Amino acid sequence: MDKLTEFKEFLAKISRYMQAVSLMQWDLETYAPKMAVEYRSKAMGELSELYFRSYVSDKTEKFLEELSKKEVYDNLDQVGKALVKVTKEDYEKMKKIPPELIRKLTETTTKANSAWKEAREKAEFFIFEPLLEEIVSLTKEVAEKLGYQENRYDALLDLYEPGLKTKKLKDTIDYLKKNMLPFIDELFEKGKEPRSDFFEGNFSIEKQKELSKEALKFMKFDFNTGRMDISAHPFTTKIGPRDVRVTTRFSEKDIRYSLFSTIHEGGHALYELHIPEIFFETPLDEGASMAVHESQSRFWENIIGRGPDFWVYFSKKLKEIFPDFENVSSMELYKAVNIVKKSFVRTDADEVTYNFHIMLRFEIEEALINDRIKVKELPSIWNEKMNEYFGMVPPNDALGVLQDVHWSNGSFGYFPSYMLGNLYAAQFFNKLKKDVTDYNTQLGEGNATGVLNWLVENVHKYGKMYKPEELLEKITGETLNPKYFVDYIKEKFSDIYEL
Structure with a gap:
């Protein structure tokens, strides 16, 4: 041997x-x-x-x-x-x-x-x-x-996003604030909010489970190598080779939460399930970083699941399971899953405001780890920052400082991965559109194979062989560029809100 x-x-x-x-x-x-x-x-x-x-x-x-x-x-x-x-x-x-x-x-x-x-x-x-x-x-x-050299938080960031420094993260955040905040103001002041009342009502949990499974089937999730269950906070766990499990949670009042939680976790699962067998049970048998992992979940959840082509196909599945939607068009459904609202809860946030939830958490974590604030101050500081970013204060700690599971897991340094994942996803999407020119037609016909194959060939098959910046440059020809995300958001939501 x-x-x-x-x-x-x-x-x-x-x-x-x-x-x-x-x-x-x-x-x-x-x-x-x-x-x-x-x-x-x-x-x-x-x-x-x-x-x-x-x-x-x-x-x-x-x-x-x-x-x-x-x-x-x-x-x-x-x-x-x-x-x-x-x-x-x-x-x-x-x-x-x-x-x-x-x-x-x-x-x-x-x-x-x-x-x-x-x-x-x-x-x-x-x-x-x-x-x-x-x-x-x-x-x-x-x-x-x-x-670490400059900032204690750098040591924790590196556990999830190898090579990333707090300073670069702050520079990226500054770029997003400068380019996104004026657009958000314009959306709320001049935009026309689409109708979404048809998503309000009482929806059977059993039928929602069926709908979630249909979404996973669309994504080519293999139920012979994974399963779907319920948890307090949706997550994906890779138990070992060919055993990846997703969880979601349901609300009878709105099917959107469970549907998009499932698609999000399905994106994580697909990444793990398509890492080559040659990497199994070694340190290469995982994603390049947590942000690259989040790019896959956010790609499927937002760019695909909240995209118009998906709803051309999936509206039929929705109507088969929930006949009350029979008279709602696919375009109305598409717009209704892209409502922009200021929300207390990160997992309920839309694509436009989501990153600001991450900025809030990053700023709190970085201050906490560097001894500028204390744990006992977290509820009040959280509420102050919610007021600063969103102009509203959570009515209780469950909708505020207690809403995320991450700190109970000791995952300090993880939250920035969500924001970076959004940015990576947009940059990948820009390249995918050039490589798979008929991707939208395929999706509209219920065929996600072309999109999945592109992700497998460009992202999944490398496991942890490359650092995130190396992988991003290998795929797109450049390192992280938040402009792709800003352009994607402005184009998409200017159209939805008729600006």
Whole structure:
């Protein structure tokens, strides 16, 4: 057995610890009884520590030393070289964090997730506050161990978007504010809001499940390699090779929420499901970054799912399941799923205002991690920023600071991925339109194969071989350019709102 094959088998063996953790986490979010949390957190913490200790072990180091020797490395193929490079980068990063810290963080976040659910149900931040205090403290410790040059938040950003710095993120945000805020004002002042009252009513949950499954089928989601369930906060989990699970949630009052949550999570799932088998159970067996991952979910949710061509086809499916829509045209449906409104909840936000929800969270996170604000101040600071950005204050913490699950998971540095994902998606779309010139006709006929094949060929098949900026440049010929997103938004919504 050659050294690279031996290394892959070693990586596959230790990856199975995290497959078990993923399965337990998915179960906690979907079917596990409430009283399971305490002991489940210990099991997950122990398995996470086992994985971590194995990954940063002397054995990993010896493999990397051997495979990095010039005479060995030069004879590896492109995938082999990428595996060594990516694993070495991850190893050197993870080696800085003590295994006990990983275990403590996993145990704390598992408990915190349960506390967050209770706090959100009761709209009482204080229930979640003590555990969040502990998570923030542990996260700052992680950032210090990882190291940074200018901003402690850089260390956390790098975990989700390798190479990105806080300064560049702030520059991107400034560009969006400068170019989007005047357009938003124009939409509200001069735009004609489309009719959407036909989406209000009582809609059977069972029929909504059927509609969500039809959307996943349209996307070519393979139910032999995945499933759809319900959770408090929609998410996608890759348990392991050929096992990717999406969750959604339903409201009887409006079918749009569940439909687009499902399409969003389906976009994540397709990315994971189309990573080549040669990458399975190695560090290449995941997306290039969280922002590239979000580009796939936002691409399907907004550019496709909220696009006119999708509704030419999908309006028929909607009417088969919900006959009350029989007299509503596909164009009316298309416009009705693109209403622009200032909202309290990020996941309810439209394409135009969505990124401002992310800016708010980023500014709070960055200040919190750099000790400029305290956890106990979060509800009031959140409300102040909501007033600043949207001119309104949430009526309670459930619609404010408690609405997102991410902080209970310790995912500080993650939120910017959503905004960057929107920008990447628009840049990818600009290229796809040139490469698949009849994509809109295909979609209108209910055929998403051309779009999916383009994404597989240009994004999915590379897994984590490239850093996000490298991948973006490889696909589009340039690094991140937020102008594509601004142009896409202005063109689309100027037409919908008849500006």
